[in-house]
Amino acid sequence: MRGLRLPGPGRAAPADVDTAGGAVPAARAAHASRVYGAGATAVVALDDVTIALPAAQFTAVMGPSGSGKSTLMHCLAGLDIVTSGQVFLGNTDLASLTDRQRTLLRRDRLGFVFQSFNLLPTLSAAENILLPCDLAGRRPDTEWFATVVDKLALADRLSHRPAELSGGQQQRVAVGRALISRPEVVFADEPTGALDSRSGRELLGFLRSVVDELGQTVVMVTHDPGAAAYADRVVFLADGSVVEEMEGPTRDLVLATMGRLGSG
């Protein structure tokens, strides 16, 4: 049920293909650094980060405030550019793209879910979900639309406008919008931050199921150890560096690691 790979600009530079026969990660950073400013006031937001985000996995990114989580996500998503090192989406080196190509890459190959749902208030839930197709001038895949709507339990809410939906339903619409283009990676920045705990758990359960059942790759920034426990793995950042990676996280293991790393 995957088939989520769309051809995109600049794909498949032969030198980047995994010659060992292993699966190419959905995204990766190699010795990526991002420095803001220069001279005495320079801030090293990312410091030589090497990380791979495996396809069809749910990765959580954690770390104290200012540790570089958003910067890492923005660089992986082509919203920001590394100062040195490389970032790849599949086999595409993001630095090799023009601004226009990066914009198209974000539109065609990535999905985004933010803490604030960012839905258009005058559009129905269905129209909000289909917005990326409209913007790209692409005919929506009706079968995929039905799959996404069913997975997110939104079938009886499609004609409602955002103001007529609960926060949890609005965020599910935002997830639907992120999934509709069958992106290679969905980036979620504190997606449960504006939700009550029950709606937050439901949303995390939906993200988990789109990974398990639809083969979606999801990367989520979170401060919440309970949210991170829904992921397959957790990457911990401190001072712009990856300081720990955990497979099969539980809330308690994440809490203990946060305590040990001084980010609790």
Ligand SMILES: Nc1ncnc2c1ncn2[C@@H]1O[C@H](COP(=O)(O)OP(=O)(O)OP(=O)(O)O)[C@@H](O)[C@H]1O
């Ligand atoms: N545009 C920018 N200009 C200058 N400094 C920046 C910029 N963006 C981020 N920084 C700095 O880079 C560092 C990392 O910031 P980043 O937002 O990635 O951290 P974060 O882990 O996402 O933090 P939070 O959990 O508070 O959102 C911080 O010291 C921040 O002040």
